[in-house]
Amino acid sequence: MPIAGLQGSHIKESAGLKEVVCPFSGQKVAAVPAVAPDAALIHVQEADIFGNCRIFGALSHDKMASRASKRVIITAERIVDTETFREEPDCTTIPHFIVTAVAEAPRGAAPGSCEPYYGIDSEGVRRYLDALKSEDGVQGYLDSAG
């Protein structure tokens, strides 16, 4: 699909985008292919057992990824009743029918942040990045995370 911007950028070539001529204005515009990931793994603050999800604060790419992906796997700080969603449907970020699976996983975003439950753990992020340097390190990290 055509999008605005990207004029003069080298990203067009490196990302494999194409140029098309707008049939209305005659101007050259960048065209991007649709992205359809096989799966999205998304951590949310609240979900119900059917997969309805609430994300508070920064949405990042989560909402878009949930729509685009073939499978959507949710982890949630806490599982809440569906009634919570029916009381405030405007707060629902992801509807149940596009969700493949949901699991309760408190501290599931750590050492990253999940407001208002916990902020970023910089020391934890450092330990995580160190652990990634070797397979033993990864195994040790997973064992310690229990």
Place this chain on the structure above:
Amino acid sequence: MDYTTPELMAAVMARLLKDGDTVFTGVASNLAVVATLAAKRLHAPNLVHLAIASSVDPEPDRLVPSTSGPELSHRSVCRFTLAEIFDLCARRELDVAFLSGVQIDAVGRINLSRIPRPGRPDVVISGGAGAALLMPLVKSAVLWRTVHDRRTFVESCDLVTAQGKSGWVVTPLCLMRLTEEGLALYSVHPGVSFEEVQDNTAFSLNPTGSLTPEPTPKEVAAIREIDPGSTRDLGFARH
């Protein structure tokens, strides 16, 4: 069993919906809304109702003549806009859309836009753009009409608003199947003859001995409970 034509049609439309289907209902779609809510209550509890009131699985406490107002977002589990419904359909994830046409023709095209009248201004009909986007992409387009006559079921639409290749047509007289080959008669309703359907259709139909099953007492009871104010009768000729 005592039942009205709208009740029979609502039951037929409800039976076309399967458990787990994603189902879109739009504006001026009273019978479609009643059928969707009835299917959810009767045999398709996991059906996903996407109403044009930006809602997912609403639980309306009353039905009113409008099907785009806040009544159909009452107790929804998520705000889901029409733009998102179009995107869902473009990704081929919408199972059923209830649509209609002022004209419906032999190859399954609809006209919701404009009817020419010799020597007089055209009749311009509002709407139809949504149908043009949804009908070619939805897995099953369910067209429904409150009248079945030769003015509606024409050989060829004067203007084509939308074309689909997969779905159904529900009328007061019969049920038709829409495939790549066009419309084919599927069953005639109780008390209706094939000749009566053919006389009221401007293109020739395949004769069928198949009869639409009557609505069951359970179906009629569900329809009446869901719609105590009889919004399902809107658009039908009064008798």
